[in-house]
Amino acid sequence: MPIQSISYILDENYQILSIADEFVEFRHTNGAPFLPGEVWGKEIWAHIQQNGLARTFQALFVKARRRPLSLLFRLDSEAQLSLWQVEAEAMETNLLICFSRVATEPRPRAAGDEPPKRPGVPLEFCGWCNRHSQPAQKPDWLNLEQTEYAQGLRIVSPSSVRIKLCDDCTKGLVRSHEPEHFQHLSLKSQQPASVSKTMHRVPA
Numbered sequence: 039m040p041i042q043s044i045s046y047i048l049d050e051n052y053q054i055l056s057i058a059d060e061f062v063e064f065r066h067t068n069g070a071p072f073l074p075g076e077v078w079g080k081e082i083w084a085h086i087q088q089n090g091l092a093r094t095f096q097a098l099f100v101k102a103r104r105r106p107l108s109l110l111f112r113l114d115s116e117a118q119l120s121l122w123q124v125e126a127e128a129m130e131t132n133l134l135i136c137f138s139r140v141a142t143e144p145r146p147r148a149a150g151d152e153p154p155k156r157p158g159v160p161l162e163f164c165g166w167c168n169r170h171s172q173p174a175q176k177p178d179w180l181n182l183e184q185t186e187y188a189q190g191l192r193i194v195s196p197s198s199v200r201i202k203l204c205d206d207c208t209k210g211l212v213r214s215h216e217p218e219h220f221q222h223l224s225l226k227s228q229q230p231a232s233v234s235k236t237m238h239r240v241p242a
């Protein structure tokens with residue numbers, strides 16, 4: 039069962055004070071589980087570096103100390119498309135953050151009998167919505183075959199894959215933070231699995 043939600047309590051330096059119970063399913067990208075000693079007292083940024091988004095999240099969390107925030111974002115794998123929600127709110131000097139999965143769908147295959155069209159190089163993705171963008175084209179998600187190609191490319195030539203925020207996400211994240219600016223993330227959302235404050239455990 040893949041992880042459904044994970045929650046952190048961070049101190050004023052964004053170090054992890056506590057992590058909610060679904061932690062037991064939280065894993066490194068290589069599949070190895072995190073151990074409490076690896077997490078408590080560490081800064082949260084080490085956990086959200088994968089898409090180069092640490093700085094974006096940092097700016098959001100600074101704002102969340104003044105006003106609670108709730109935003110949708112995409113976190114896709116090669117085989118699955120997933121919509122996630124991040125919620126953050128202040129708890130005195132600490133910050134409560136919760137990431138929850140709200141929808142998952144299999145990644146569609148290329149249509150028809152034609153071999154799938156390979157995306158051009160360099161491959162540019164938005165770190166927030168995961169769409170691939172090409173010059174003079176509307177950003178969109180890659181199908182399964184294109185994603186397999188992109189994954190291979192990422193391994194043999196990491197510098198040919200670039201992450202930057204697309205115009206739609208920049209507008210939503212920089213100017214407004216309102217959920218209606220993230221409708222382009224698509225996927226039919228379900229009721230997110232919730233992690234409550236009381237599920238937090240602290241180091242002994």
Ligand SMILES: [Zn+2]
Pocket residue numbers: 164165166167168169203204205206207208
């Ligand atoms: Zn985007």
